[in-house]
Amino acid sequence: VQLQACGGGLAQAGGSLRLSCAASGRTFSNYAMGWFRRAPGKERDLVGTISRSGTGTYYADSVKGRFTISRNNAKNTVYLQMNSLKPEDTAVYYCAATTRLWRAGSSTAGREYDYWGQGTLVTVSS
DSSP states (O other): OEEEEEOOEEEETTOOEEEEEEEESSOGGGOEEEEEEEOTTSOEEEEEEEOSSSSOEEEOTTTTTTEEEEEETTTTEEEEEEOSOOGGGOEEEEEEEEOSOOOTTOSOSGGGOSEEOOOEEEEEEO
16 A cells, blocks of 8 residues: 655644545555654654544554544545644654554554555644
């Protein structure tokens, strides 16, 4: 499956952005999805995951209550709604797809994902 992420940009602290990740090439609903991010000078971290149907989600503690992952399987798209942004949310954000069965707290490592988008930069100013 090919993944194309977009929606990044510049936001002020306290603001919001919504990222989208469009999939093509395979049956999108066969994949659980994850969002990851890599801040400057840091390792890639999990933001959150969503089940194939979209009924299950899981978030890293750092974004819980501020970020929401959703998906529209009819549109082959997964979303990351980011609210109450902080400067420490500045990073390149990546979407990824896995064939692994989703469970809350599972598939949190990048190596568990089979396909990756190209990344989109989010910059939050203070």
